Amino acid sequence: MYTDSIRRVASTRLPTRWGVFNALAFERELSNGSGRLETALAIMLGDPASHELTRGAPLLRIHAQCLTGEMFRSLRCDCGDQLDMAMREIAHEARGLVIYEHQEGRGIGLIAKLQA
Numbered sequence: 175m176y177t178d179s180i181r182r183v184a185s186t187r188l189p190t191r192w193g194v195f196n197a198l199a200f201e202r203e204l205s206n207g208s209g210r211l212e213t214a215l216a217i218m219l220g221d222p223a224s225h226e227l228t229r230g231a232p233l234l235r236i237h238a239q240c241l242t243g244e245m246f247r248s249l250r251c252d253c254g255d256q257l258d259m260a261m262r263e264i265a266h267e268a269r270g271l272v273i274y275e276h277q278e279g280r281g282i283g284l285i286a287k288l289q290a
């Protein structure tokens with residue numbers, strides 16, 4: 175269960191090898207009384223909300239953080255390659271966004287993932 179209020183807590187230019195994206199960070203409080211925050215990043219290029227008929231829907235990738243795959247290039251998954259591909263395709267179309275969920279291993283945590 176979540177509270178309704180999602181706050182935008184950061185907005186910045188993010189130069190990458192694929193171009194200059196806009197990085198937006200959002201957070202919301204878990205409504206279970208723990209006081210913990212859930213955060214998410216949106217990495218955008220161009221104007222994903224524009225409704226030019228000729229362009230169709232923007233590219234969108236929802237990507238769950240994978241430190242072992244993205245940083246250490248573990249061969250146990252292809253998360254790093256998939257994120258690279260998404261960024262490259264978005265750059266190619268000059269429009270799109272990546273929603274980046276930075277809870278390692280969909281919330282199980284990095285240590286638990288390594289133990290598995």
Ligand SMILES: [Zn+2]
Nearest residue numbers: 240243251253
């Ligand atoms: Zn992975």
